[in-house]
Amino acid sequence: MTNKVRVRFAPSPTGGLHLGGVRTVLFNYLFAKKHGGDFILRIEDTDQTRFVPGAEEYIIECLKWCGLTPDEGTEAGGEYGPYRQSERKDIYRKFANQLVSEGKAYYAFDTPEELEEKRAEIPNFQYGHSFRHQLRNSLTLPKDEVQRLLDEGTPYVIRINMPSNETISFTDLIRGFVSFDTTLVDDKVLLKADGMPTYHLAVVVDDFLMKITHAFRGEEWLPSAPVHLMLWKYLGWEDAMPQWAHLPLILKPDGNGKLSKRDGARLGFPVYAMNWADPSGGEVTPGFREMGFLPEAFINLLAMLGWNDGTDQEIFSIAELVEKFSLERVNHSGAKFDFEKAKWFNAEWIKKVNAEALQEDVLTLLTANNIKVSDSTKLVKIIGLVKDRCTLLTDFILQAGYFFKGPVSYDLDAVKPKWNVQKEDFFTVFISELEQLEHFATEEIEGLFKKLVADKGLKIGDVMLPFRVMLVGGKFGPAVFDIASLVGKEETISRIQKALEAFR
RNA sequence: GGUCCAUUCGUCUAGGGGUUAGGACGCAAGAUUUUCAUUCUUGAAACAGGGGUUCGAUUCCCCUAUGGACUACCA
Numbered sequence: 001m002t003n004k005v006r007v008r009f010a011p012s013p014t015g016g017l018h019l020g021g022v023r024t025v026l027f028n029y030l031f032a033k034k035h036g037g038d039f040i041l042r043i044e045d046t047d048q049t050r051f052v053p054g055a056e057e058y059i060i061e062c063l064k065w066c067g068l069t070p071d072e073g074t075e076a077g078g079e080y081g082p083y084r085q086s087e088r089k090d091i092y093r094k095f096a097n098q099l100v101s102e103g104k105a106y107y108a109f110d111t112p113e114e115l116e117e118k119r120a121e122i123p124n125f126q127y128g129h130s131f132r133h134q135l136r137n138s139l140t141l142p143k144d145e146v147q148r149l150l151d152e153g154t155p156y157v158i159r160i161n162m163p164s165n166e167t168i169s170f171t172d173l174i175r176g177f178v179s180f181d182t183t184l185v186d187d188k189v190l191l192k193a194d195g196m197p198t199y200h201l202a203v204v205v206d207d208f209l210m211k212i213t214h215a216f217r218g219e220e221w222l223p224s225a226p227v228h229l230m231l232w233k234y235l236g237w238e239d240a241m242p243q244w245a246h247l248p249l250i251l252k253p254d255g256n257g258k259l260s261k262r263d264g265a266r267l268g269f270p271v272y273a274m275n276w277a278d279p280s281g282g283e284v285t286p287g288f289r290e291m292g293f294l295p296e297a298f299i300n301l302l303a304m305l306g307w308n309d310g311t312d313q314e315i316f317s318i319a320e321l322v323e324k325f326s327l328e329r330v331n332h333s334g335a336k337f338d339f340e341k342a343k344w345f346n347a348e349w350i351k352k353v354n355a356e357a358l359q360e361d362v363l364t365l366l367t368a369n370n371i372k373v374s375d376s377t378k379l380v381k382i383i384g385l386v387k388d389r390c391t392l393l394t395d396f397i398l399q400a401g402y403f404f405k406g407p408v409s410y411d412l413d414a415v416k417p418k419w420n421v422q423k424e425d426f427f428t429v430f431i432s433e434l435e436q437l438e439h440f441a442t443e444e445i446e447g448l449f450k451k452l453v454a455d456k457g458l459k460i461g462d463v464m465l466p467f468r469v470m471l472v473g474g475k476f477g478p479a480v481f482d483i484a485s486l487v488g489k490e491e492t493i494s495r496i497q498k499a500l501e502a503f504r
Numbered sequence: 505g506g507u508c509c510a511u512u513c514g515u516c517u518a519g520g521g522g523u524u525a526g527g528a529c530g531c532a533a534g535a536u537u538u539u540c541a542u543u544c545u546u547g548a549a550a551c552a553g554g555g556g557u558u559c560g561a562u563u564c565c566c567c568u569a570u571g572g573a574c575u576a577c578c579a
Contacts, residue, residue: 389541
């Protein structure tokens, strides 16, 4: 009874990876790792009309970035392949045929147009118990007629024959006992006219063949659970059926409903894990990675959307999540996505992680913004100095950039109103004294600065802010003298000179 | 319309028959930091409504309301 835990994430390669999808992956992964099991990636590409080139690679890349690498799947391989459903076409047909021959499914010849008409004219039309006998299928047509249609190559689908007046129920790992009346469930298509299975057939067949023990998916799948349950029963695999866990949805921050990528565009935050460039239109949908999120933070915030460990702890590493995760503590209701809180998680992680760990990302960012970094030791030092004031990785461009590149503009409003010849004079003298300074370090610069302030009869506050603006361009950043020492003697002097002209 | 699921501060949530209903984000105020941020302190802010059960319900039960998901030859 102690079979190895096997879970799967089964996306369809139709575009970017939604944050809700990543959370499903995460919960799969956490559960698998917690129980020493395997995490499988299966590509559900049964809808050929929606296939998008590059989407599969993109999904794999997202999982890598998140650190949620599959143990088994299209890339990792494994003994239950192929892991792409389009390559398993024959398998599904075999089982569909088996169901037909056993009377558990049937051929249906109605065209999509005919069905659409029915739906338009009959209020609560559904292809099932109440209407299937008025339609063109192997239940209503004479046997030889069915054979003739088949022989002629008439397009058909295979539909499940749902029984009536049965109660079908199961215990969901998250929401407990759930039951349905089969009379109200329609005869879902199992095999499409193009010979591909629908999700309903494919998920059951593959979960069985791949020995999946626990099936996680979004709550939007709950209504089709009875079809899947019935299929497990019809196929005679009931004893091998995975335990179901329907995850709560991630909702729009405002208004109502499932979070969509449109909400992100409307409200100004990413919904996808990474940037997604649509291959046809070329339009790019922003992702958390490019927006400047750390994968640790992204994972952390997703985990907290629907789960908690019962304490006040909110910052968890992936290792801690694996250790503490439990399905009993997953919430039942949907959670509205809050981008402000998401940013807070990222800021916390930037503070938590050490400067070396940030080095590579920051270097890439600075370089991309035409800021040349020559000295990596210096960079690490700077990161350590400014990281507490960064919320997103992209904040490092502003917060660390001026250490390597002088300001191109100044916050003149902060300086000019109180600027005068006396202050200008102070800095002129300061420059010449700086030139004499042998040991150009924080304390020496500060000592010199303060001494000069006293000599000139000024207040330190009068020249401190101008000095900062000279070096940084604005009213931000760590201690001014630290900045000066890191920037170096020559550069400091040259920045003061430049600024002096701008301040005049 | 039908089926299913859900309901604690604005948001994410803890809690659970007797609590000053706890934390976090955000917001406000203050302290520290001769900038900004960090940090710290404080504050405003919630049990959807109605019936039961009970000595006592926010907690258990029922109903209502509200919200959501699904209702394709999409997943």
